[in-house]
Amino acid sequence: MKKTHLTVGLLIVFAITAFAQTPSEPPKTQSASSHSESKSATSYSMSVSDSDNAKENMSVSTSNSDDSYKFRARFSKLKTAKVKAVLLDRLGKTSLKAKGGKYEWIKIKNGDEVFECKLTNGRVRIFVNKEEVSSPFLKEIEALGKELRIVIAGEQSKKHKERELERAQRDLVRAKQNLERAKRKLKGF
Numbered sequence: 001m002k003k004t005h006l007t008v009g010l011l012i013v014f015a016i017t018a019f020a021q022t023p024s025e026p027p028k029t030q031s032a033s034s035h036s037e038s039k040s041a042t043s044y045s046m047s048v049s050d051s052d053n054a055k056e057n058m059s060v061s062t063s064n065s066d067d068s069y070k071f072r073a074r075f076s077k078l079k080t081a082k083v084k085a086v087l088l089d090r091l092g093k094t095s096l097k098a099k100g101g102k103y104e105w106i107k108i109k110n111g112d113e114v115f116e117c118k119l120t121n122g123r124v125r126i127f128v129n130k131e132e133v134s135s136p137f138l139k140e141i142e143a144l145g146k147e148l149r150i151v152i153a154g155e156q157s158k159k160h161k162e163r164e165l166e167r168a169q170r171d172l173v174r175a176k177q178n179l180e181r182a183k184r185k186l187k188g189f
Helices: 002-020 079-092 135-153 156-188
Strands: 033-037 042-048 055-064 066-075 096-099 102-109 112-120 123-129
Touching: 066 135, 079 102, 079 112, 079 135, 102 123, 123 135
Parallel strands: none
Antiparallel strands: 033 042, 042 055, 055 066, 066 123, 096 102, 102 112, 112 123
């Protein structure tokens, strides 16, 4: 019985160790897009040429720490109307301030700004103070960030998900290898 508890304990420790490692960097390639990710931040950028050889630069960055959520994106001015439509649909007009080409949604609680979303021609920024907003509101904003990334990045977000899946599969293989190594060490006791 003691051997079983020891085995289970060691397996848990090795599994946690394997999953606690930072994800490996994606291979560096000579392409027009780049992607980086850590436990709390994701950024994605690319440059696309259309059929008229006009270049479109786009970047999306998300930071999700213990106390705040941030979303920033730079994109073609042509996509501003689509982004604005999504924001109006999700955030409404209640806390909207519009002036010229700038749209701003702000929520204040106890005199402090707890939420801000700014849209200008070709740029959007979102900030949430996680300590001051409800969990359902935070989940809404995180879902909004994912939806905006799809609107802005289009097909590229599918490639991003494929890379995430490949990275997760590599992490799983590494965890299985660590588990097998732990089993072999345990047999040596």
